[in-house]
Amino acid sequence: MSVDQDLSKVKPQVYPSKINVPYSWWAGDTAARFFAGLSEKRIEATRCECCNKVFAPPRKTCPECFAACQTWVDLALTGTVTGFTVARAARAAMGGRKLPAVFALVKLDGADTALLHVIGGCAPGDVRIGMRVKARFAEEPAGGILDILYFEPV
């Protein structure tokens, strides 16, 4: 009896699946306090007492000194765009975000690190590195990073 070895005749088949594993991240005390601040339209950061670096978003421990960031500071709601990009076509990760979307790094006044967020309230073509922006908050806070709706030009 001969065995047919020709697998090229096998029709391609996909086995569809959607991995859906519910997962809940505890925000942790540092992020929880940060989000509580956002709901009151305040942006808080933490400072390392060793190197005086101010982290936004706040960190519990300074990654450079390995020391606890024990001091909370209120930041200005204004800052400078240090990097950005304009997404013109839908990408799966963007969910329902309106196009074009501008993703940006914003270094808030008083902070030493930049916060990843989005720019709104202006034409995407007007966004520049070095542009001054201020935070626009959600009217009904939900308790997360999206309680800042976007940063808009000052």
Place this chain on the structure above:
Amino acid sequence: MENVAIVGIGMTKIEAAKVAENFADMVWEAVGKALDDAGLTIDDIDNVITTSNDFWDGRTISCMAVGDASGVRNKNCSCVEGDGAFGAFYGLTRILSGSYGTTLVTAHSKGSESVSSLITNAAFDPIYERALGLDMVTAAALQANVYMDRTGVRPEDLARVSVKNHGNAVHNPNAQLPMKLSVSDVLKSEMMVDPLHKLDCSPVSDGACAMILAREDRARKAKTRPVWVKGVGFCADAYHLGDRDLAEPRSLTAAAKKAYGMAGITDPARQIDLAELYDAFTHQELMWIEGLGMAPYGKAAEDLEKGRFDIGGSLPVNASGGLLSGHPVIAAGLIRMAEAVRQLRGEAGAAQASKAKTAVAQGVNGLCGQSHCVWVLGSEK
């Protein structure tokens, strides 16, 4: 450092969608080729490092699912979650520990089976960042803007990387996207995310790579001409993009410094004959060339335009076509090493560099090049 050589390499063809092979099948193919290449059998392998990513594989502890294909039965096997070049680093250190004479390293991924944008979105911090909706491409585009703002590099400079690498891929039978392009073809391709056009971005790909490392006494038993590990360095930067200077790959420079120090490289621009770099996006090839000290900061684009990094240039970069011509993540860095090995053995055919004594290969892990692994490989001990 004790002398260790790469004595066997095996690569699958890189394709948009391998419909006939599951991820373990690809690894079987790559391992079989690496053993044949070395003239060894699986019994000559003392230990195994697999390299994989559970999210990309859609399977928990997916390293165990390539165990059979990697010949791990009755062997000490460990896994690196990340890029294959880092897997090879671990494999090397296991030989240097004195416990093993040979290491088989495997790496694989099948981008065709998932939605890359969602998988890479999940690389962002879930508390502070993920809900914003970025992915690897938007993050890279943000980096490209910062780099171009800092250096004055223009979109046409980025396009030249794409033209070179897709053109080089014409000589590589494993490449997914060999293409003869012009700068205007790249600039006219769809604007994905400013400033990156579709042809500035590497494709989604399926592929696997295997490599056999051996201590000098064991390397003698292999039939191939050994390619020697002259130096290696591995360095990471901060996780959050906002903590880093995205325009300057600090961790790459630090990794290169370590690798060059071991290899006795004091002037990389002159002493390195060719490089296989992690060109996931066009601007990154320029940044990595500079971070590796092969061109002054902000000046790689000028050298590229002059042809210095072409196959016939004084320092060919990605003569294989690079990742722009096929990018199976995870396997990507190991493939860079394997392509450097082909060059150092003089087996690169029409893509062969005229001088191929010392090569650099690079692996990257994390968004926007958070972490880098730099290998200096040599045809002579």
